[in-house]
Amino acid sequence: MRRYVLHNPFSIYHFEAAEWTHSVHKHTYFEVIFILKGKGMHHINGSTFGYEAGDVFLLGPEDFHYFDIEELTEFSFVRFNEHISKTTAGDKEAAWQPIIKTLLNTSSQSRGSIVTDKAEKQKLHHLLAVLEQECENERSQYFEVVRDTLMRSILVILARSLSGQDSVKPILKESVERMLSYVKEHINNRGAIKIESLAATFNYAPAYISLFFKRHTGESLKQFIIKHKIKLIEAQLQYGQRSLSEIAFEFGYTDESHFSKQFRKYTGTTPSAFRKNI
Structure with a gap:
């Protein structure tokens, strides 16, 4: 099985595909997968989940996956390591830090798409659009600050969506x-x-x-x-x-x-x- 390594602390891979050409693989990093259009099946750690436009998946290190694409699909893969959950100087009591840390240490991939609410999906996709635009200007002195702020916002919304599902369907403690x-x-x-x-x-x-x-x-x-x-x-x-x-x-x-x-x-x-x- 191939293992994909992230050589930089952050990257975005945005593309369209009518057929999945990557072999089953796992990572050394975290990955938020946005489905912008299309539909098909997402195979994660031996389980299978349907996907459609608006779905968002979160995979961690050692998770392995691949897609069966039924309709032309537009993906955006946001890849990062745990530096996102680290504090910066003067930010020691940040309220978002334990929220993100809990999200990244929870096996959320066992639920398939994390987000079910349409409004939450729209917020996340708007944030993704801004994040991708900012990445085009990565030489700016403010780029890392803006990037990390957007990423933290995305992860906190994912954590909130995941938490909101707990009252709808029972999950493990x-x-x-x-x-x-x-x-x-x-x-x-x-x-x-x-x-x-x-x-x-x-x-x-x-x-x-x-x-x-x-x-x-x-x-x-x-x-x-x-x-x-x-x-x-x-x-x-x-x-x-x-x-x-x-x-x-x-x-x-x-x-x-x-x-x-x-x-x-x-x-x-x-x-x-x-x-x-x-």
Whole structure:
């Protein structure tokens, strides 16, 4: 699977496409995706969401995705790192900072498009238009100040929209959302996602982690980890060129036999057969 790296702290990629030509990929940065026109399907971390004009998606590091375009689509990808949520001198008590920090640490991609209200969509697209115009004058001494202010406004509105959905449809508690995001981010680091490590990271007693996780997600921590790994492996097999032994090593299996056995248990087929059938 390809990994896209952002070499600058901020960029905008605005384009039209009738067909998606990028392979499935993940990032080292955050990405707000604006749909300006068109419709189709957006595949994110193994889940599929319909999209149409006005929709806005937020993806974080390690999320992987691609599009199936049904009608000519105009995209605007706003890419940035976490510097947006940092304060500047004299800005230590900024009210927006914890709001944005919470948004960026919440696995919002599990809901598809963040914004549902038409008026909120219009506000965000107006802000995007201003942001793109300002980027044409990036040599201005005021550019970074204006850019960061616009970005913070966009992210605060996204956070407000996401919060507003909570009263409409139940979602996992924030602490569980944070834990899900953390586990996904560290899925290949066995030490980081052990019960003892999660307990230390999220300030819970080790004995309570499993109970807490199952109560709020409906499955054990171990099952969630395995299922998420299988989804990532399926993407690797479908879109990547790495050998089975390389994939097994990446995802922490002791050998290729153990890897094949567990993959078959959860998918009904072996990794080699899965790749061959594709």
